[in-house]
Amino acid sequence: xxxxxxxxxxxxxxxxxxxxxxxxxxxxxxxxxxxxxxxxxxxxxxxxxxxxxxxxxxxxxxxxxxxxxxxxxxxxxxxxxxxxxxxxxxxxxxxxxxxxxxxxxxxxxxxxxxxxxxxxxxxxxxxxxxxxxxxxxxxxxxxxxxxxxxxxxxxxxxxxxxxxxxxxxxxxxxxxxxxxxxxxxxxxxxxxxxxxxxxxxxxxxxxxxxxxxxxxxxxxxxxxxxxxxxxxxxxxxxxxxxxxxxxxxxxxxxxxxxxxxxxxxxxxxxxxxxxxxxxxxxxxxxxxxxxxxxxxxxxxxxxxxxxxxxxxxxxxxxxxxxxxxxxxxxxxxxxxxxxxxxxxxxxxxxxxxxxxxxxxxxxxxxxxxxxxxxxxxxxxxxxxxxxxxxxxxxxxxxxxxxxxxxxxxxxxxxxxxxxxxxxxxxxxxxxxxxxxxxxxxxxxxxxxxxxxxxxxxxxxxxxxxxxxxxxxxxxxxxxxxxxxxxxxxx
Amino acid sequence: xxxxxxxxxxxxxxxxxxxxxxxxxxxxxxxxxxxxxxxxxxxxxxxxxxxxxxxxxxxxxxxxxxxxxxxxxxxxxxxxxxxxxxxxxxxxxxxxxxxxxxxxxxxxxxxxxxxxxxxxxxxxxxxxxxxxxxxxxxxxxxxxxxxxxxxxxxxxxxxxxxxxxxxxxxxxxxxxxxxxxxxxxxxxxxxxxxxxxxxxxxxxxxxxxxxxxxxxxxxxxxxxxxxxxxxxxxxxxxxxxxxxxxxxxxxxxxxxxxxxxxxxxxxxxxxxxxxxxxxxxxxxxxxxxxxxxxxxxxxxxxxxxxxxxx
Numbered sequence: 001x002x003x004x005x006x007x008x009x010x011x012x013x014x015x016x017x018x019x020x021x022x023x024x025x026x027x028x029x030x031x032x033x034x035x036x037x038x039x040x041x042x043x044x045x046x047x048x049x050x051x052x053x054x055x056x057x058x059x060x061x062x063x064x065x066x067x068x069x070x071x072x073x074x075x076x077x078x079x080x081x082x083x084x085x086x087x088x089x090x091x092x093x094x095x096x097x098x099x100x101x102x103x104x105x106x107x108x109x110x111x112x113x114x115x116x117x118x119x120x121x122x123x124x125x126x127x128x129x130x131x132x133x134x135x136x137x138x139x140x141x142x143x144x145x146x147x148x149x150x151x152x153x154x155x156x157x158x159x160x161x162x163x164x165x166x167x168x169x170x171x172x173x174x175x176x177x178x179x180x181x182x183x184x185x186x187x188x189x190x191x192x193x194x195x196x197x198x199x200x201x202x203x204x205x206x207x208x209x210x211x212x213x214x215x216x217x218x219x220x221x222x223x224x225x226x227x228x229x230x231x232x233x234x235x236x237x238x239x240x241x242x243x244x245x246x247x248x249x250x251x252x253x254x255x256x257x258x259x260x261x262x263x264x265x266x267x268x269x270x271x272x273x274x275x276x277x278x279x280x281x282x283x284x285x286x287x288x289x290x291x292x293x294x295x296x297x298x299x300x301x302x303x304x305x306x307x308x309x310x311x312x313x314x315x316x317x318x319x320x321x322x323x324x325x326x327x328x329x330x331x332x333x334x335x336x337x338x339x340x341x342x343x344x345x346x347x348x349x350x351x352x353x354x355x356x357x358x359x360x361x362x363x364x365x366x367x368x369x370x371x372x373x374x375x376x377x378x379x380x381x382x383x384x385x386x387x388x389x390x391x392x393x394x395x396x397x398x399x400x401x402x403x404x405x406x407x408x409x410x411x412x413x414x415x416x417x418x419x420x421x422x423x424x425x426x427x428x429x430x431x432x433x434x435x436x437x438x439x440x441x442x443x444x445x446x447x448x449x450x451x452x453x454x455x456x457x458x459x460x461x462x463x464x465x466x467x468x469x470x471x472x473x474x475x476x477x478x479x480x481x482x483x484x485x486x487x488x489x490x
Numbered sequence: 491x492x493x494x495x496x497x498x499x500x501x502x503x504x505x506x507x508x509x510x511x512x513x514x515x516x517x518x519x520x521x522x523x524x525x526x527x528x529x530x531x532x533x534x535x536x537x538x539x540x541x542x543x544x545x546x547x548x549x550x551x552x553x554x555x556x557x558x559x560x561x562x563x564x565x566x567x568x569x570x571x572x573x574x575x576x577x578x579x580x581x582x583x584x585x586x587x588x589x590x591x592x593x594x595x596x597x598x599x600x601x602x603x604x605x606x607x608x609x610x611x612x613x614x615x616x617x618x619x620x621x622x623x624x625x626x627x628x629x630x631x632x633x634x635x636x637x638x639x640x641x642x643x644x645x646x647x648x649x650x651x652x653x654x655x656x657x658x659x660x661x662x663x664x665x666x667x668x669x670x671x672x673x674x675x676x677x678x679x680x681x682x683x684x685x686x687x688x689x690x691x692x693x694x695x696x697x698x699x700x701x702x703x704x705x706x707x708x709x710x711x712x713x714x715x716x717x718x719x720x721x722x723x724x725x726x727x728x729x730x731x732x733x734x735x736x737x738x739x740x741x742x743x744x745x746x747x748x749x750x751x752x753x754x755x756x757x758x759x760x761x762x763x764x765x766x767x768x769x770x771x772x773x774x775x776x777x778x779x780x781x782x783x784x785x786x787x788x789x790x791x792x793x794x795x796x797x798x799x800x
Contacts, residue, residue, distance in 0.1 A: 106765045112552045113770070130768050136553045232747060284639040287660040287746045359553065452766065459747035467660060467748065485571075 063093035064366045066120040067111060069104040070352060071176065071382060071412030072096050078389070082411065085386040090372040092365055112136060112357075119366035121357055125350040128173060130449045132166070138356040138363055139170040149371040150174060155418045156374065163444070164351065172355060174370045177382070177413040179349030180310040181438035184238050187304045188332035188430075190217035201337045202242055202272055206281075212304035213281045228276060228305045229283035229297040231290060233462045235307035237347045239269050241441075242339035247347045248445035249454070256490040257448075261458045262479035270465040270472030277466050287463050298331070305334075309349065310438045311414035314428020318408060321429075333434030336441055348442035379421050382413035391425070398424040454488045539781075546774035556771075563775035573776060576759040577783075579752060583741070584734030586670040587677075592727060594674050595681030596719065600711060602682065603689050615686070619679030626739040629672060634659060637668070660748040669753065673740060681726060688722035689715065724795050731791055735784045756780050 073079035079098055086094045099107045105127060111118055112131070123131070131137070144150045144161065156175065165171050184205075191198070191208070194217055199205045209227025211217065217225060230236065237247050245260040252258055260266070276282040283289065283303055295312075297303040299319060313333050320329035336344040354370055356363050372378045380398075384391045390404035390411075400409070408414075409425060415435070458479055465475035483489045514521060546563055548556040567573050598618060605611045621629070636643050637658040645655040658664045696714045705713065738757040745753040756776065764773030 109552070109765045109768060109770075115553075131552075134552050134554075134768075284657065285634075287657075287748050288634050456747060456750065460750055463660065463746075463748040467657065 058364075060093055060365050062362060063095040064120065064362055064369050065118050066094060066096040066122070066354075066366075066369070067107065067118050068096055068098050068120075068122040068412065069100065070098075071122065072098040073386075073411070074407060078386070081386050081389055082381070085389075086369075086381055089377045089381055090369060092369045092372065094369060115359065117360075118357055119360040119362045120370065121355050122176065122352060123355065124352055125447045126449075126451050128351075128353050128355070129447055129451070131355075132172060133449075136355075136357060137172040138358045138360070139172060140174065140356065140367070141165075141169070141171045143367050144171055144174070147367075147371050149374050155420055157419065160417075164353075173351075173353035174355075174374075175417045176352035176354060178415040178417050179351055180415065180435065181346050181348040181442040182235065182237065182307050182309055183346045183434060183437050183441070184334040184336065185298070185306055185308050185313055185316070185331050185434070186334050187212075187217070187298070187301075188330040189328045190304050191332075193217055193219060198334055199337060200335075201339070202239065202269075205239070205337050206272070206276070209276065209281045209305060210279070213279075217304060218301050224302065226283045226297070226303045227281040229289065229294045229303035230286045230306060231294050232287060233459050233466075234291075235294075236269070236273060236462070238307055238336035238344070239273065240266060241336050241343070241345035243269060244339065244341075244343050244345070245269075246345060246443050246445055248447050248451055250446055258489050259454050259458060259479070259483060261462065262476055262483055262489070264476060267472035267476055270462060270475055273462075273466045274468050274472065278468055282466070286466075301329075310434035311428075311431060313434040314431035315408055315410075315414075317429035322405065330430070332430050333437045335437055344441055345443045346438060346441045348438065348444050350445065350447055374416070374418055376418075376420070379413070379416035379418055380424075382411050383409050383416060383423065384425065385409075385411045400425055450488050453486070454483060457482045457486075457488070542774045543778055545771055546778050548771055550771035550774075552768060552770070559771065563772045564779070566772060567775060567779055572754075572759060573756070575751065576754045576756045577780075579741075580735060580737070580755040580757075582666060583669050583753070583755060584731075584737055586666065587673040587737070588727070588730050588734045590670050590674045591677050591681060591730060592723075594678045595726075596685060596716075596723070598678055598682040599685030599689060599719075600715060602686060603715065604707070615679070615683065617679075618682060621676045621678070622680045624676065626743040629676060630743045633668075633672060659744075659746065662749055662752050665749040665752050669740060669744065672744075681730075684726055685719060685722060688719055692718035728788065728791055728795075732784060732788060735780070735787065 073082040079096065083094050083096055086092070086096070108121065108123060108127060108131075110116075111121070112134075149155060160175065161171055164173060164175075186208075190212055194211050194215055196208055196211060197204075199208045212225060212227040214223070216222070237245075240246070240261065243265040245263070245266055247261075248259075249257055250260050273282070277284065283294075283297060285293070291308075294303070294306045294308070295316075298306055298316060310333060313331050316331040317329070320327050320331075336346050338344040354373075356366050356370075360366060373382065384398060384400070385404060385407055387393065389401065390407055390409075391398050391400050393399070409423065415421065415423075461470070461475040461478045461482075464470045465472050470478070480489075545556075547558065547560060549559045549562075550556045602611055602614060605614070624632075635641075637645070639645055639655050639657040644658070648655055656664060658668055692714065696718075697710055700710050700714055736757060737755055738761070741753050741755045741758045742761070745758065757780075760773045760776050760780070763769045763776065
């Protein structure tokens with residue numbers, strides 16, 4: 001009896017466990033099936049009226065699935081609202097998933113490796129360059145040329161398309177936004193307080209940063225400020241620009257690939273930065289800083305300058321004004337320092353790109369969504385956000401809600417790529433002036449599949465040079481040796 | 491003679507399998523309970539291992555057909571200085587973590603075992619266990635600010651003493667020691683609790699007998715407590731050895747470009763290769779090699795332990 005009982009109980013347990021496992025799967029399957037049915041039902045209902053008017057209108061079989069790092073709502077709940085708003089405005093069912101932060105690259109890899117059902121994949125240029133040789137992307141050239149939106153030179157400058165056209169003549173991606181560039185953003189109120197003029201060259205910058213550090217620019221009577229805060233070596237390009245050097249890779253007159261930061265021209269700038277560090281003008285935490293640390297330093301009045309995106313000019317000012325409407329805090333974009341020949345440059349942002357995966361069976365609808373994305377309504381969706389949630393329309397005017405103010409008119413896009421885009425709410429303080437600096441001095445960086453690996457090596461020796469552990473000359477020699485050793489430069 | 495030997499061996503073989511089959515028949519309902527766990531292990535442990543090995547001998551394409559590469563990626567590892575550098579760092583950082591962690595955990599357990607007041611004991615236990623609840627991200631934030639060169643507590647103290655400040659997080663001289671310290675600080679409480687639990691299993695009669703024989707506290711610890719901890723030490727050390735060789739989070743979070751030569755470990759290197767540079771085939775080969783190294787070291791450890799037992 002006891003033996004039978006044991007057997008019976010054991011079999012019951014196994015059955016329950018097995019059913020549990022199978023049940024979960026079944027639940028999921030049933031759930032997705034039901035969702036699918038509901039979606040189809042909704043689609044059918046949604047298109048029923050339309051089909052009565054226009055019989056030939058093609059029916060969307062399933063939602064367009066999009067994976068993105070920047071576009072959409074700021075949390076999962078808002079993401080759902082954003083998807084609904086996208087469908088309301090475009091008439092296209094969308095399931096956008098936003099994976100924020102450093103995990104995004106990993107998500108892309110696993111998505112592709114698993115053959116996950118994704119139609120639109122967002123990525124930065126460096127990832128794009130690595131994935132393009134894998135033939136993962138659908139060529140979009142003819143679609144773009146035939147598109148009333150993307151092919152319209154009044155919306156996107158044809159030069160921009162040419163810039164991302166590949167050697168095979170094809171265009172494989174659609175832009176996300178106007179990327180802007182990283183320029184020196186300065187506490188203008190500190191400049192005014194100390195009676196300083198805008199600096200023009202490295203010496204001028206040195207004098208300004210020294211004054212920010214030692215002349216009590218905030219007038220609180222304490223020695224609690226740094227001239228310059230930065231995140232690793234991410235922010236040194238405007239100073240490198242005095243020697244005609246840009247971020248990333250470059251090609252010399254013989255077609256040889258080289259890293260500008262690893263050339264002898266850079267030595268003088270490394271020694272100049274090391275001097276800032278040695279004299280206590282530079283934030284000594286720069287090797288461990290993240291962007292948020294630097295932003296915090298600026299917002300809390302502990303540093304007077306950081307090199308950052310032009311659109312943050314307005315965001316900084318808006319944040320400070322939101323905290324205290326009477327604040328004297330003012331961020332302003334400076335022109336980069338000029339070299340002996342009057343040359344100066346800043347780095348424009350690498351493109352954020354939307355690609356269509358070539359295994360997608362939903363390419364037509366996916367491309368339609370990308371077309372919509374660059375219309376005025378699409379621009380509103382990616383900047384202001386969701387009507388009734390981020391903004392309301394009163395008497396034809398767009399008014400931000402409290403949530404909308406918090407989101408700073410940024411749902412993946414601060415400034416739309418479209419030449420016709422004008423922010424209907426407000427233009428943030430000093431933003432346009434910063435944008436003009438970027439337009440005047442901006443230079444794109446040359447990115448390839450090895451950019452990240454080269455950057456890691458270069459960063460390592462630049463930091464050592466700034467910390468004074470090695471000289472600028474030794475840093476460049478070490479960079480050259482390691483880059484050549486790994487076949488990262490010709 | 492040989493004929494008889496063979497017969498004996500054959501009969502043993504039959505009896506072994508016979509016993510297995512009869513045992514299975516006798517306890518089939520119990521074995522049935524294992525089926526879900528068995529399926530789980532096959533699906534989520536052994537299949538990925540096998541799949542990883544297959545990828546390592548392919549020129550793996552994320553999309554489309556992969557071609558066979560044989561041992562190409564394994565040959566590449568032999569000349570990959572970054573791999574050897576990360577392996578050296580793994581052994582140095584992992585070895586230090588293992589050594590200091592072990593010493594501190596045992597020492598804390600022995601000291602706490604001597605505390606007679608239960609409330610104080612529990613309070614100290616809670617204090618030293620708390621760091622184990624922190625993620626490496628939180629620990630990184632806390633210690634980067636404590637060790638900050640300008641307003642960090644440690645450097646403020648150095649300034650007060652008239653000494654030069656040290657940029658700990660960017661110093662190749664200091665960073666390994668910082669890693670050892672942080673890992674020891676984080677894991678001390680966890681190991682300590684395991685050892686304390688083991689201490690409760692030691693027969694109190696042994697201490698009583700030792701006291702009657704005139705043994706003092708120190709002798710009791712040396713001759714009863716520590717030998718009583720040996721079985722636990724062996725297991726915990728082996729688990730920590732494996733964990734040290736598989737370390738990822740600490741390095742991933744605390745590494746910055748200026749110390750990457752000293753802090754990049756095999757697991758972060760594999761992550762970088764596979765998930766950031768899309769070289770999944772080579773990354774899989776590195777992972778397989780690392781699995782082999784972990785296996786060899788674990789077997790060697792067990793061999794040494796068994797030898798010392800004899």
